[in-house]
Amino acid sequence: MDRTKIDLWVGIFAALGIAALLGLAMKVGNLTSSNLGETYTVSAYFQNVGGLKPRAPVKSAGVVVGRVDSIQFDSVTYEARVNLKLDKRYPFPKDTFANIYTAGLLGEQYIGLEAGGDEEFLKENDKILQTQDAIVLEKMISQFLYSKASESSESNE
Amino acid sequence: MSRLLSGFDSLLRGIGHRLVDQFWRLGSAARFFAYTLIYSGESLRRPNLVIREIYFTGVLSLIIIIVSAFFVGMVLGLQGYNTLQKYGSSEAIGVLVALSLVRELGPVVTALLFAGRAGTAITAQIGLMKATEQLSAMEMMAVSPIARVVAPRFWAGVISMPLLASLFSMIGILGGYLVAVPIIGVDGGAFWSQMQASVDFREDVMNGFIKSCVFGVACAMIALFEGYDAPPTADGVSRATTRTVVNSSLAVLGLDFVMTSFMIS
Numbered sequence: 001m002d003r004t005k006i007d008l009w010v011g012i013f014a015a016l017g018i019a020a021l022l023g024l025a026m027k028v029g030n031l032t033s034s035n036l037g038e039t040y041t042v043s044a045y046f047q048n049v050g051g052l053k054p055r056a057p058v059k060s061a062g063v064v065v066g067r068v069d070s071i072q073f074d075s076v077t078y079e080a081r082v083n084l085k086l087d088k089r090y091p092f093p094k095d096t097f098a099n100i101y102t103a104g105l106l107g108e109q110y111i112g113l114e115a116g117g118d119e120e121f122l123k124e125n126d127k128i129l130q131t132q133d134a135i136v137l138e139k140m141i142s143q144f145l146y147s148k149a150s151e152s153s154e155s156n157e
Numbered sequence: 158m159s160r161l162l163s164g165f166d167s168l169l170r171g172i173g174h175r176l177v178d179q180f181w182r183l184g185s186a187a188r189f190f191a192y193t194l195i196y197s198g199e200s201l202r203r204p205n206l207v208i209r210e211i212y213f214t215g216v217l218s219l220i221i222i223i224v225s226a227f228f229v230g231m232v233l234g235l236q237g238y239n240t241l242q243k244y245g246s247s248e249a250i251g252v253l254v255a256l257s258l259v260r261e262l263g264p265v266v267t268a269l270l271f272a273g274r275a276g277t278a279i280t281a282q283i284g285l286m287k288a289t290e291q292l293s294a295m296e297m298m299a300v301s302p303i304a305r306v307v308a309p310r311f312w313a314g315v316i317s318m319p320l321l322a323s324l325f326s327m328i329g330i331l332g333g334y335l336v337a338v339p340i341i342g343v344d345g346g347a348f349w350s351q352m353q354a355s356v357d358f359r360e361d362v363m364n365g366f367i368k369s370c371v372f373g374v375a376c377a378m379i380a381l382f383e384g385y386d387a388p389p390t391a392d393g394v395s396r397a398t399t400r401t402v403v404n405s406s407l408a409v410l411g412l413d414f415v416m417t418s419f420m421i422s
Contacts, residue, residue, distance in 0.1 A: 003205070006212045013216045017320025020327035021366070027349070028255050028330060029358035055357075 038088035040124045041069060044098045044111075045079045050134025052100055052109045058084050060113040065090045068111065084111065086122075093118035094126070100134035109134060186382045189303075193311050193381070196304035206309035207316070214275040214310070215317030219324075221274055222267060226325040229262060230254060230332025237333075238341055247343055251352035254333030259356060259365045263326035265413050268372035271318060272405035276380035279310055280401040283384030284394035292385075307385065311377045318373025319366055326365065364420045371416065375408045 049071060058066035066086035074081045086092070095116030102109050122128070200206055237253040283306065286292050292302040330352075337343045356362070380401045387397035 006209055009216045010208050010211045013211065013219060013317075014320060016219075017323055020320075020323040021362075023327045024259060024323060024362045025358055028259065028327075028352055029356050029362040 039066065039085040040088055040122075042084050042086060042122050042124075042126050042128055044082050044084065044128040044131050045074065045077065046082060046098075046100065046131050046133050047079055048133040048136060049080045049082060050100060050102075050109055050136060052082065052111070052134065056108060056110050058086065058111045058113060060090070060092075060115065065113065082111070084128075091121040094120045094122055095130065096122065096128055097130045097132070098128045099132040102135070182386070185386070186378075189307075189382050189385060190378055192303050193308050193378075196301060197308045197312065199301075199304040200308035201312065206305070207312050210309045210313030211317055213278070214271075214313045215321060218271060218274045218317070218321060221270055222321050222325050223328055225266065225270060226263075226328035227332040229266060229325075230258065230329030230334075231336045233257060233262075233329070234333035234336030234341070238337060238343070247341075248347035248351055250333070250337045250343055251348035252355045254337070255330050255352045255356050256361060258326045258329040258333075259361050261365075261413070261417075263329065264322045264365050264368040264372055265409060267322040267325045267369065268318065268376055268409040269406055271314075271321060271372075272376045272380070272402055272409065275314065275317070276376050276401045276405050277398050279314075279377070279380040280384040280387070280398045281394060283307070283310075283381065284387035284389075284397050287385065287387060288389040288391075288394060290389075307381050311381055314377025314380070315370065315373045318376065319369040322369030322372075323366065360420075364416075368413065368416055371412060372409050375412060376405045379405045379408060 052068065052071060054068050054070055056068045057064045058068065066084055069083040069085045071083075072081045073079075084098075092113060093116045095118040097114040097116060099112045099114070100109055101112045116130075233254045234250060237250045238247055241247045241249055241253065283292075286302075286306065292306070295302045295305060334345075334348060338345045338348055383397040383401045383404070387393045
């Protein structure tokens with residue numbers, strides 16, 4: 001086996017390997033769109049974040065506009081403080097509404113933003129004032145049972 | 158009574174002897190590793206040696222890696238579809254195939270195949286060079302066998318392994334695609350888009366890449382050391398080759414667990 005042939009084969013091998021890695025990055029890992037460009041951070045307080053996790057998507061109208069950066073417990077207000085990193089390309093009004101939704105019945109939880117009508121936009125380190133907590137299944141069931149029980153006791157009287 | 162004591166005594170001595178022996182081997186392996194790194198500069202200045210070894214360890218392993226990746230991907234596609242279909246989420250098959258390949262199967266199976274395909278060849282070659290006194294001859298000519306023989310093979314292994322693992326993952330995903338989309342009839346758009354939504358470049362692809370680099374170092378080092386340390390007989394070389402496969406496989410699986418537990422936390 002002479003030198004040039006070995007060089008050629010090793011070149012082909014390296015090119016194949018690097019192409020595979022690039023393919024994994026672009027086609028599988030979706031490097032191009034999952035990475036946000038410039039971001040700004042805003043926070044939102046929730047009574048209950050349910051199963052929300054860091055790196056969960058923040059969506060508005062179904063489009064990913066940011067990611068959950070971190071979730072902390074605020075020991076003054078006894079609420080969960082969720083820091084959101086939003087893409088600089090998408091400014092949101094000050095009275096934006098933040099909800100915690102679940103994708104599908106058993107899917108992951110994400111934050112949905114609904115833009116309000118304010119003329120001023122959220123800035124770095126601003127706080128989203130209007131929030132709605134995650135729906136906790138146990139709470140819903142107990143409420144449902146409670147209302148059923150009161151209904152049946154009323155009809156008995 | 159005294160006979161029982163002396164029997165017990167020799168048993169303990171046997172255990173102690175083996176333990177000390179193993180530590181000696183571990184120590185000389187560490188020294189061997191350090192020497193390899195020290196002499197690496199010398200061999201990297203002559204890249205032809207490394208390129209030649211990449212040809213033998215990397216290029217010649219391509220066929221087995223590509224074929225087995227294709228089959229592993231296709232089996233994952235079939236098995237995954239069977240289970241996911243029960244929950245009505247057969248579109249998530251892309252996620253299943255991609256995550257299991259990129260995170261675990263790509264690096265691990267490639268390392269196991271690499272140990273069997275390239276590691277044994279390295280051990281046998283170096284063991285035979287030692288048995289036929291080629292290594293001693295080099296030393297006589299003031300050529301360091303570590304710089305001339307060991308270091309190029311080490312770097313060839315370290316470079317080939319991540320490339321092979323990336324190739325394995327990519328071909329496996331294509332194999333899964335082939336089974337899921339044209340044969341079973343899962344929607345192609347959903348296959349890719351769900352995969353892209355849940356595979357993260359840094360968390361999944363890069364971590365798999367780091368794993369494969371570590372496996373490359375481990376497999377190359379074990380194969381080289383077993384060859385260099387083999388008793389210079391036919392029997393010794395054959396035992397060393399066996400030990401290469403066993404030790405590399407155990408090292409890969411053990412390291413995989415340790416790295417995964419660090420990466421997932």
